[in-house]
Amino acid sequence: MQYSININIKDQTLILTSITTFGNYIPALRLREILSEKNISNDLLLIESLYSESALTRLERFKKSSKENYKFIQFALRLIRNTMSTVEPTKKQITLNSWFKMGIKNFIVFSGFWLPILKEYEQMIGINVIVFHVDKGLSPSYDFFWPLDSNYVSKWLHDKENIKFFLRRHPEVMKYENRNKEIVVHGGGWGVGNWGTLLNDLSQSNFKIIIAEIESNINNGNQANVKIRPDWIGSGVIKELIYPPMVSEGATEEEPLFNWIKKSCGVISKPGGSTLLDCMLTATPLVVLEPVGKHEVENADYFLNMGFGIEYSAWKRNDFSISTLKQLHKNISLYRNQLLKE
Template sequence: MIEILTSGVALGVHVPGLLLRDRLREQGASARVTVLERLMPAHTLATTARSKQAFHRDFRVALAGQKLARDASIATDAQAVDDLLRDWRAREVSRFVVFSGFWLPIIERYVERYAAGADGVPVDVCHVDSVQSPSFDKAGPTTLAVEHVWLADAANERIPCSIPVSREEPLAWTDRDHRLLVHGGGWGMGTYRERAPELLTHGFELDVVAYENRDLAELDGVRFFMIDPEWHPWLDDGYPPFGPVVPDEVPVFAQREGHHGSFDLARRALATVSKPGGGTLLDSLWSATPAVLLEPFGPHEQRNAELWQHLGFGIAFDDWAAKDFATDVLEDLHTALLAASPADYSRALL
């Protein structure tokens, strides 16, 4: 049994865990995803939901909040943690794959209680970002003997391995819509909304991922999509319910099987326009869709952007604007992405 440990605070951490689970199950392995927030009391989750809304509405608040964040494992309920440790023991978990550093102190407790003096349980720390992300910095050093797995590696300027979002081949460049996918990650953060009018004036149609109803507007050339605002990763084991939204109409959200719904939009787009989160890079890689990179959410995302530009997979928004938003620039990036051939982490894990 492989236990995949994520956090619902960031879909760029949680969705890759779901993808890994599905790729493992396709190969006959037993794997389960557990979300850290399921161990937290209701009042803590309510605070998290309020923070998400504030971070979406003002990127400056988000950047300040990131600096003030603390180790989330201390907010967990002690009884819930004890129950989970017993559950791991009963299910004979044979390996942990950790996507959030806040899980490491909890695994330490498990090892102390059930595996002290033995060989222990192998722990893979799976880095979605190209450098260590804030959750591992906030959690501090660990006593566990972990194996570090990098889905992107800024230090060595490469992609050592990856998690396939889909087994489908990327869509051919000539078969793509003349559209851009514009979004702000799972929390809808960043400056993507401010960039939409400029992109429209240059002849692109847009698929914009809204975060709340107040983001919607009647704009020619723009289709809006949204993750169900009532859904949170700790409510179920599926991908975010996702669908098109129209002002003054009741939306219909659906949970995609196998991968998240927004990836279907990325596959058909000429580029994604977004901050450089780790999940965005993963989608870019497996859809062979170039990333037009907006302002990063912290230093780790800045390193993501630098890596993607170095590899020829992405371009900064202002640099693309200086080239008059030329589509042949995007086609060159698409060609470079097609040539990437990272190892499949799910296969290596087995």
């Protein structure tokens, strides 16, 4: 049985993703919610659950190094690929045997690092695989294993039919005039960026700056720092399959970053596919930082050409204009409305 992302799936479906970057993890969670609402039996598994302890430790070390050095990212991604050879054989075999015992045949994949494991499982049973692309281009985890087997179905999140599938859970967005005069700044799933100059620049704007998962010694009195609850994740292991629980400095209440984004005037971030999705679901404009990798270049080109985002340098030259952001919000809202009417 071959199926598309937007028709009924009746059999148990496994969503295979990764917590190495939230760009793979968060969209997978969103899809899981949709399937559950449709009463489709499903589960979500992380590739890191099969990694050895030494591989997880190395990965965490390189993630920390990458936060301040873009060049480390490509090196770290090569390391991640190498961890496929250090997947613990016992863990992998237990997983494959469990799938076989349950007769699981349907998979939706958000990380290419699962593909070699699915190849092994294919030797045991016939399977149906949707390969889900969060980015406009091939992300590194898929690029490593491209081209796919012909019997795998590729789905691109930002294609009209697929983005509609997600938009239907968010048919309404907050009116721009009712939003907080805030800008959310984050570095994507790895917290990547050099933030000193940017945060100094933004201190000249009229916005309150919500700084998410960024280490900074700069505080101009008009910003708030939000961090992931420290006991939720460590070395590729998470306690609950939930959206990363963010806590504002000095507060105790947790909420996902999405809640800050939907009430904000804009997001400043590198153009990861999951960030684009957040902006689409909330009609929040994206101020685009330097892309990391070819896939993010394609993401940036898409959002800029559609009129959904603006490069940070251009927005800065425009004196951090709120009217510029408001027009981008209108562009996203119009596109959303057109899709939801189709």
